Amino acid sequence: xxxxxxxxxxxxxxxxxxxxxxxxxxxxxxxxxxxxxxxxxxxxxxxxxxxxxxxxxxxxxxxxxxxxxxxxxxxxxxxxxxxxxxxxxxxxxxxxxxxxxxxxxxxxxxxxxxxxxxxxxxxxxxxxxxxxxxxxxxxxxxxxxxxxxxxxxxxxxxxxxxxxxxxxxxxxxxxxxxxxxxxxxxxxxxxxxxxxxxxxxxxxxxxxxxxxxxxxxxxxxxxxxxxxxxxxxxxxxxxxxxxxxxxxxxxxxxxxxxxxxxxxxxxxxxxxxxxxxxxxxxxxxxxxxxxxxxxxxxxxxxxxxxxxxxxxxxxxxxxxxxxxxxxxxxxxxxxxxxxxxxxxxxxxxxxxxxxxxxxxxxxxxxxxxxxxxxxxxxxxxxxxxxxxxxxxxxxxx
Amino acid sequence: xxxxxxxxxxxxxxxxxxxxxxxxxxxxxxxxxxxxxxxxxxxxxxxxxxxxxxxxxxxxxxxxxxxxxxxxxxxxxxxxxxxxxxxxxxxxxxxxxxxxxxxxxxxxxxxxxxxxxxxxxxxxxxxxxxxxxxxxxxxxxxxxxxxxxxxxxxxxxxxxxxxxxxxxxxxxxxxxxxxxxxxxxxxxxxxxxxxxxxxxxxxxxxxxxxxxxxxxxxxxxxxxxxxxxxxxxxxxxxxxxxxxxxxxxxxxxxxxxxxxxxxxxxxxxxxxxxxxxxxxxxxxxxxxx
Numbered sequence: 001x002x003x004x005x006x007x008x009x010x011x012x013x014x015x016x017x018x019x020x021x022x023x024x025x026x027x028x029x030x031x032x033x034x035x036x037x038x039x040x041x042x043x044x045x046x047x048x049x050x051x052x053x054x055x056x057x058x059x060x061x062x063x064x065x066x067x068x069x070x071x072x073x074x075x076x077x078x079x080x081x082x083x084x085x086x087x088x089x090x091x092x093x094x095x096x097x098x099x100x101x102x103x104x105x106x107x108x109x110x111x112x113x114x115x116x117x118x119x120x121x122x123x124x125x126x127x128x129x130x131x132x133x134x135x136x137x138x139x140x141x142x143x144x145x146x147x148x149x150x151x152x153x154x155x156x157x158x159x160x161x162x163x164x165x166x167x168x169x170x171x172x173x174x175x176x177x178x179x180x181x182x183x184x185x186x187x188x189x190x191x192x193x194x195x196x197x198x199x200x201x202x203x204x205x206x207x208x209x210x211x212x213x214x215x216x217x218x219x220x221x222x223x224x225x226x227x228x229x230x231x232x233x234x235x236x237x238x239x240x241x242x243x244x245x246x247x248x249x250x251x252x253x254x255x256x257x258x259x260x261x262x263x264x265x266x267x268x269x270x271x272x273x274x275x276x277x278x279x280x281x282x283x284x285x286x287x288x289x290x291x292x293x294x295x296x297x298x299x300x301x302x303x304x305x306x307x308x309x310x311x312x313x314x315x316x317x318x319x320x321x322x323x324x325x326x327x328x329x330x331x332x333x334x335x336x337x338x339x340x341x342x343x344x345x346x347x348x349x350x351x352x353x354x355x356x357x358x359x360x361x362x363x364x365x366x367x368x369x370x371x372x373x374x375x376x377x378x379x380x381x382x383x384x385x386x387x388x389x390x391x392x393x394x395x396x397x
Numbered sequence: 398x399x400x401x402x403x404x405x406x407x408x409x410x411x412x413x414x415x416x417x418x419x420x421x422x423x424x425x426x427x428x429x430x431x432x433x434x435x436x437x438x439x440x441x442x443x444x445x446x447x448x449x450x451x452x453x454x455x456x457x458x459x460x461x462x463x464x465x466x467x468x469x470x471x472x473x474x475x476x477x478x479x480x481x482x483x484x485x486x487x488x489x490x491x492x493x494x495x496x497x498x499x500x501x502x503x504x505x506x507x508x509x510x511x512x513x514x515x516x517x518x519x520x521x522x523x524x525x526x527x528x529x530x531x532x533x534x535x536x537x538x539x540x541x542x543x544x545x546x547x548x549x550x551x552x553x554x555x556x557x558x559x560x561x562x563x564x565x566x567x568x569x570x571x572x573x574x575x576x577x578x579x580x581x582x583x584x585x586x587x588x589x590x591x592x593x594x595x596x597x598x599x600x601x602x603x604x605x606x607x608x609x610x611x612x613x614x615x616x617x618x619x620x621x622x623x624x625x626x627x628x629x630x631x632x633x634x635x636x637x638x639x640x641x642x643x644x645x646x647x648x649x650x651x652x653x654x655x656x657x658x659x660x661x662x663x664x665x666x667x668x669x670x671x672x673x674x675x676x677x678x679x680x681x682x683x684x685x686x
Contacts, residue, residue, distance in 0.1 A: 058512040214655050220606035223407030224651030227400045244514045256531045
């Protein structure tokens with residue numbers, strides 16, 4: 001309803017053109033695009049990325065796009081991998097599930113990509129999963145919900161799991177003696193299952209889930225949800241969403257004088273949260289990676305060097321500070337490149353190698369993947385940050 | 398009760414944005430029988446333009462004024478450069494053409510200002526609370542904008558000679574020309590008014606609802622639903638309809654499900670078109686023009 005049908009026509013025409021071009025170059029290449037691994041191992045390495053660049057996920061997809069572009073340019077300037085050039089093809093899924101599915105199919109069928117990074121949000125990532133599984137191409141999502149990777153042989157992800165994020169929140173809530181917590185959550189994939197996890201993890205900590213409200217990530221007025229929360233008798237509130245919506249929810253929360261402590265998710269680990277919430281951001285507590293508080297980390301933090309190097313490069317390239325989402329993209333890229341450097345581009349070998357990722361120091365944490373664990377991060381990847389003075393500050397390691 | 402009043406206030410302030418868009422739609426429809434799908438994009442264009450100017454260091458109010466005037470010019474240009482070139486412009490053709498204009502404006506905004514949503518700084522004022530109902534100063538700006546701008550447009554069309562003359566152009570273009578009313582001038586004025594109404598809606602809502610390149614279509618459609626409630630001719634009925642729509646959206650998201658919020662407008666649209674195509678008008682008022 002929200003997007004005009006006409007707007008689909010332009011990308012569609014482009015898709016068709018690209019698809020046709022892909023076909024003809026295949027024909028001319030004399031079987032170069034086939035599955036013959038011996039031949040493929042010599043050509044350029046093709047990495048596809050499906051990101052939420054326009055639409056509700058823009059605050060996530062845009063920094064991810066900038067990060068991947070920057071890293072691909074750097075890598076090629078340094079001579080690629082074993083002399084093979086790395087070709088990065090970025091597609092915009094317009095923050096929709098069908099857009100993500102279409103882009104994934106195109107990357108696999110027309111561009112013959114060796115690996116796919118994306119999508120930025122949970123919903124589109126889950127829409128991509130069956131396609132990469134059928135084609136048997138490794139995929140590394142940069143979204144959060146554990147459902148993206150659960151039980152999958154081919155899908156990995158680099159953002160911290162919702163479960164460990166909620167553990168950090170509930171641990172802090174338990175320490176402060178809160179017993180009832182309300183939830184205002186994103187109505188799309190990112191917020192799916194969050195209420196159930198709170199109920200489950202809360203039971204161990206003597207915390208019960210109170211009122212649950214939902215909002216669309218495109219929503220701009222949060223008075224209805226916050227009015228209901230104001231009327232509830234809870235001790236604290238978790239707002240679970242991405243920016244700008246979660247920032248506007250925070251603003252409505254303060255404007256309506258709900259007057260309770262607020263926890264936010266790692267979906268607001270960026271400056272856009274402060275742009276949307278303004279002064280109302282102050283006091284919110286959120287678990288996130290260490291990137292946004294790098295200047296407040298102890299000297300001996302094992303991630304310090306990697307984070308500082310990335311931050312400097314990103315700021316030089318774009319003129320702005322990187323968000324956590326830029327960090328998720330950096331991590332996905334590093335996991336992919338490390339594995340490709342080791343074993344090349346054969347899909348099964350590549351998948352097996354990604355599962356062997358051990359102690360890879362990234363931006364969101366230190367990754368160790370296994371065939372059972374395709375997410376690679378535990379609770380140590382998170383710090384608690386507090387919003388103050390228009391930025392996130394280290395609150396608790 | 399406090400909660401109900403809180404929701405009512407939120408609905409009224411959101412509804413005032415729909416009302417301004419509806420006023421813009423009717424301002425054009427009564428003169429040119431054009432339904433302007435790009436009306437909502439005017440709001441986003443003004444919001445993003447003003448944000449861009451304030452980011453470049455311009456004072457807030459100056460940026461807003463320039464943004465409103467610029468959008469009025471864009472609106473006139475849409476008519477003069479596109480709609481006016483079409484012979485035998487029917488309402489249906491105008492919908493298709495302005496849908497194209499809407500896509501064009503969105504693409505330009507995406508290219509100029511990128512895909513991320515941004516907001517203007519809050520307007521001057523303090524939030525306060527009466528009897529437990531929190532009132533944001535921006536709510537008052539939004540309602541105030543409707544009273545001042547919407548009211549001025551309503552009075553202009555209903556009470557002034559010029560306003561009545563504009564309407565004559567739609568009813569009897571040839572007769573209007575014979576008595577010396579220029580259809581070109583009438584169209585220019587009507588589209589400028591529509592541009593101003595849309596732009597004002599965009600800038601007053603930007604601090605709380607943000608501006609984004611793709612946000613105009615849905616907003617414009619909600620304005621259209623309100624305009625249909627006004628039978629596409631009555632400013633008063635459309636304004637009442639817009640405020641009701643805003644309130645209903647707030648009640649539905651609080652008491653039923655927030656996911657149904659955007660469905661409310663279209664449910665109303667279907668109902669009205671089936672049951673009462675003349676909208677909220679109790680009786681049609683013949684205007685002597």
